[in-house]
Amino acid sequence: MRILHTSDWHIGRSFHGNSTLDALRGVLDALTREIVERGVDVVLLAGDVFDSATPAADCYSLLTDTLLAIRDAGAQAVVTSGNHDSAARLGFQAPFLGRAGVHVVTDPLTVGAPVTIDDDHGPVHFYGVPYLEPALVRHLWPDETLRTQEQVMRHAMSLVEADRAARGGRSVAIAHCFAAGVEPTPQLEREVRQDLRQGSLDVVPLACFDGPDYMALGHIHGRATLSERVRYAGAPLHYSFGEGDKPRGAWLVDLDADGLADVAWVELPVPRRLVTLRGTLDELLFDERFAVHVDDWVCAVLTDATPPHEPMRRLRTRFPHCATIQPDPERRRDDTVRTYRERVARETPDPQIVDDFLALVRDGDGASDEERALIADVISERRAEAAQ
Structure with a gap:
């Protein structure tokens, strides 16, 4: 079975006030061409389908067109919700979509119940894990302690493992979280600020993902290989300047009769550098x-x-x-220069106080001759008013 692992489409996100819909449509068109050319059987979308819980109408149109193109290319799709998505909206009519070959997993209570797709070697079980916010899902499993993403993901993967043990065969899991092994750069911390816990990222250990033949992750926007079988695909577009040097694409994953056989990177076009x-x-x-x-x-x-x-x-x-x-002015630093308070603490003339202030905020450049004349005129006028 040939699988294409994507994530974090963020349909509807703007880039410094500019719409990205047309650029994203072009990249997703290229993705569907890759599906045809490479004979992909299943496309995975690991969360953050939309950028907003309330996407605009044209965002739904782009998603619909892309899913139709994926099905027309002969592939099925397994889609999970991310922290940017509304699980209820994304999962609307999921049972009907599943019959059409688009399997949308947004219900936490379905974790551990796979989407099963057959190939020549038999069934492959796809376990979708939607984004699980501890405060919103702990009531579903009242006997479990679920205060962090790690605890929630450990529980979710335990449900997956229990089902895997009963079913046997090959399996793929899809999740949306921050996993250990990805360096938390400042840009990345902003991307996953929902997972900040007491000043640090709520990290899910790699050991949580033991078991499935392949683990398709979403949540960060750059590709990352945490192990041969645990990977992030990243976003299809560059959504910040901090990502500008990172490649855009998807992972092409091959399963044979025994499990994971090969993983290769598929480049996608960058509409504008x-x-x-x-x-x-x-x-x-x-x-x-x-x-x-x-x-x-x-x-x-x-x-x-x-x-x-x-x-x-x-x-x-x-x-x-x-x-x-x-x-980011190139500052002329001089450790011997007095602070502004030190400069004005003595009997400093008013024009000099203003000139020193301008030198402070301009990194050394005081008032020009024209400005000094204007300053002198204003100070003189104020003194005259005060003397009346």
């Missing part, structure tokens, strides 16, 4: 080394000591897809 460019505004606008990025999504890190005027408007004259600006 993401780059982070660093320099002063003038450097970004005129330096020829940045010319190759005029069609990319751009994060501009501006190193100007003084904030420039209308930087976004000016940057977009060269980079139409400049999405965000991050000021």
